[in-house]
Amino acid sequence: MSEPRSLPLLGGPPPERSDAARNREALLRAATDLVDHCGVEAVTMDAVAAKAGVGKGTVYRRFESREGLMAALLNHSETAWQAAVLSGPPPLGPGAPPMERLLAFGHSRIETNLKHADLITAAGHSGARAYAAMSFAAMHVRYLLTRLGVRGDVPILATSLLAPLEIAILHQQTHIEQIPVDRIQRGWAELVRRVVAAEPSAVMAP
Amino acid sequence: MSEPRSLPLLGGPPPERSDAARNREALLRAATDLVDHCGVEAVTMDAVAAKAGVGKGTVYRRFESREGLMAALLNHSETAWQAAVLSGPPPLGPGAPPMERLLAFGHSRIETNLKHADLITAAGHSGARAYAAMSFAAMHVRYLLTRLGVRGDVPILATSLLAPLEIAILHQQTHIEQIPVDRIQRGWAELVRRVVAAEPSAVMAP
Structure with a gap:
C-alpha cells in the first residue's frame, strides 16, 4: 500500500517513526522562531540545536546541511x-x-x-x-x-x-x-x- | 567630457579605435551566424575564431572568455x-x-x-x-x-x-x-x- 500524501511538495519525506517526526517538528519550530526573530542569516545549525536543546549532530542527522x-x-x-x-x-x-x-x-x-x-x-x-x-x-x-x-x-x-x-x-x-x-x-x-x-x-x- | 551612450546596457564598452571596432563587429557577426545556425551550445571561442578567419588569441583579447x-x-x-x-x-x-x-x-x-x-x-x-x-x-x-x-x-x-x-x-x-x-x-x-x-x-x- 502506498502512503497517501496530501500535497506533492518536494516529493515528500519518507515515513518517519512518530518520535522522529516529533523531533523533526521541534527542530523546525525552533528554526522558524529563529527566522522570525533574527532573520534567515542568523539561522545556523548550532543555533537551531541550542534553541531546541539537542546536540548539533541531531540537527545534521535530520537535515544533512x-x-x-x-x-x-x-x-x-x-x-x-x-x-x-x-x-x-x-x-x-x-x-x-x-x-x-x-x-x-x-x-x-x-x-x-x-x-x-x-x-x-x-x-x-x-x-x-x-x-x-x-x-x-x-x-x-x-x-x-x-x-x-x-x-x-x-x-x-x-x-x-x-x-x-x-x-x-x-x-x-x-x-x-x-x-x-x-x-x-x-x-x-x-x-x-x-x-x-x-x-x-x-x-x-x- | 563624458562619452555619451545611446543605451545604458551593461555599462557600455570602453571607446575603441575604429579598426578594433570593425574587428569586434566581425567577430560578433561570426558568432551570431554560429548561434543562428548551430545553437548557443556549438559556439566556442575556437569556432568563432575559425569562422571569422582570425587567431583564437584575438577572440580572447576581445571578449576574455x-x-x-x-x-x-x-x-x-x-x-x-x-x-x-x-x-x-x-x-x-x-x-x-x-x-x-x-x-x-x-x-x-x-x-x-x-x-x-x-x-x-x-x-x-x-x-x-x-x-x-x-x-x-x-x-x-x-x-x-x-x-x-x-x-x-x-x-x-x-x-x-x-x-x-x-x-x-x-x-x-x-x-x-x-x-x-x-x-x-x-x-x-x-x-x-x-x-x-x-x-x-x-x-x-x-
Missing part, C-alpha cells in the same frame, strides 16, 4: 500556506465568493513569497520547489477564473496573473524600486478586476 | 531590439496607434526573450543586463499605457504586463508545459486588451 534545513523550512511554510488556501478560513479558504478568494489569494501570496525569498536563496537548488508551488497556484487561479465566468484562454490568463507574484519581480519592486508592499497588493487587485471585468469583443491575432 | 562573448552577443541583440522599438518601422516602432504598438511589442518581446534565454544562461551573471532591459521595457509600456488613456497605477500595471514576458515564465510555458509560442503571444494580446478595455468602477483595498 544548512541548505537542507532551509529547504525543509520552505516546504513547511509553503505546505501551511497551501493548506490555508485549500481548507483554511475564508476569504483565502473556501466559503467566500470567488472574486474575494482571488483577491485574498494574491494579497497573501505576495506576503508569503516575500517571506520565502530569503529561504529560497538559502536553500540553494530551488527549481523543483518553485515549479511545484507554481502548479498549485496555477490550478487554484484557473479554478477561480472559471468560477468567475472568465472566457478565453484561462490557463494563459492564470499564468499572466501569477507572473507578477513571482519572487524575482516582487524583490525588484520592494528592494530596488522601493515600492511599498501594500501598493503592490493594491496593484495586483486592480489587475485582477480589469482582467475579470473585461470580456474582449474579439480576440484577434496581433 | 566564452561568458564574455555571450554577454557581448546578448548586448548586441538587445540593443538592436531596443533600436527597433525606438526608431524602427511600425507597428513595433513609432507611427502606429498605441494599441498596435503595444501588441507588436509583446509579440516581438516574446520571440526575443526566447532567443535570448540560452545566451543569458551562457553569459553567466546576467542580473545587471536583466534589470537594464526591464527598465527600458517598463518605460516603453508605461508610455503606451498612458497614451491609451489607462488610469490607475500605471507603473504597477506596466510591471504586471511585463512579468509574463520574463524568460523564466516563457521557458516554463514552452519547455515544460509545451505551449506553442503563438498561443502565448495571443494570450498576452488578450491580457492587454482586457487591461486596457476595463476601467475598474472602484479600486478598493482587498
Whole structure:
C-alpha cells in the first residue's frame, strides 16, 4: 500500500517513526522562531540545536546541511500556506465568493513569497520547489477564473496573473524600486478586476 | 567630457579605435551566424575564431572568455531590439496607434526573450543586463499605457504586463508545459486588451 500524501511538495519525506517526526517538528519550530526573530542569516545549525536543546549532530542527522534545513523550512511554510488556501478560513479558504478568494489569494501570496525569498536563496537548488508551488497556484487561479465566468484562454490568463507574484519581480519592486508592499497588493487587485471585468469583443491575432 | 551612450546596457564598452571596432563587429557577426545556425551550445571561442578567419588569441583579447562573448552577443541583440522599438518601422516602432504598438511589442518581446534565454544562461551573471532591459521595457509600456488613456497605477500595471514576458515564465510555458509560442503571444494580446478595455468602477483595498 502506498502512503497517501496530501500535497506533492518536494516529493515528500519518507515515513518517519512518530518520535522522529516529533523531533523533526521541534527542530523546525525552533528554526522558524529563529527566522522570525533574527532573520534567515542568523539561522545556523548550532543555533537551531541550542534553541531546541539537542546536540548539533541531531540537527545534521535530520537535515544533512544548512541548505537542507532551509529547504525543509520552505516546504513547511509553503505546505501551511497551501493548506490555508485549500481548507483554511475564508476569504483565502473556501466559503467566500470567488472574486474575494482571488483577491485574498494574491494579497497573501505576495506576503508569503516575500517571506520565502530569503529561504529560497538559502536553500540553494530551488527549481523543483518553485515549479511545484507554481502548479498549485496555477490550478487554484484557473479554478477561480472559471468560477468567475472568465472566457478565453484561462490557463494563459492564470499564468499572466501569477507572473507578477513571482519572487524575482516582487524583490525588484520592494528592494530596488522601493515600492511599498501594500501598493503592490493594491496593484495586483486592480489587475485582477480589469482582467475579470473585461470580456474582449474579439480576440484577434496581433 | 563624458562619452555619451545611446543605451545604458551593461555599462557600455570602453571607446575603441575604429579598426578594433570593425574587428569586434566581425567577430560578433561570426558568432551570431554560429548561434543562428548551430545553437548557443556549438559556439566556442575556437569556432568563432575559425569562422571569422582570425587567431583564437584575438577572440580572447576581445571578449576574455566564452561568458564574455555571450554577454557581448546578448548586448548586441538587445540593443538592436531596443533600436527597433525606438526608431524602427511600425507597428513595433513609432507611427502606429498605441494599441498596435503595444501588441507588436509583446509579440516581438516574446520571440526575443526566447532567443535570448540560452545566451543569458551562457553569459553567466546576467542580473545587471536583466534589470537594464526591464527598465527600458517598463518605460516603453508605461508610455503606451498612458497614451491609451489607462488610469490607475500605471507603473504597477506596466510591471504586471511585463512579468509574463520574463524568460523564466516563457521557458516554463514552452519547455515544460509545451505551449506553442503563438498561443502565448495571443494570450498576452488578450491580457492587454482586457487591461486596457476595463476601467475598474472602484479600486478598493482587498
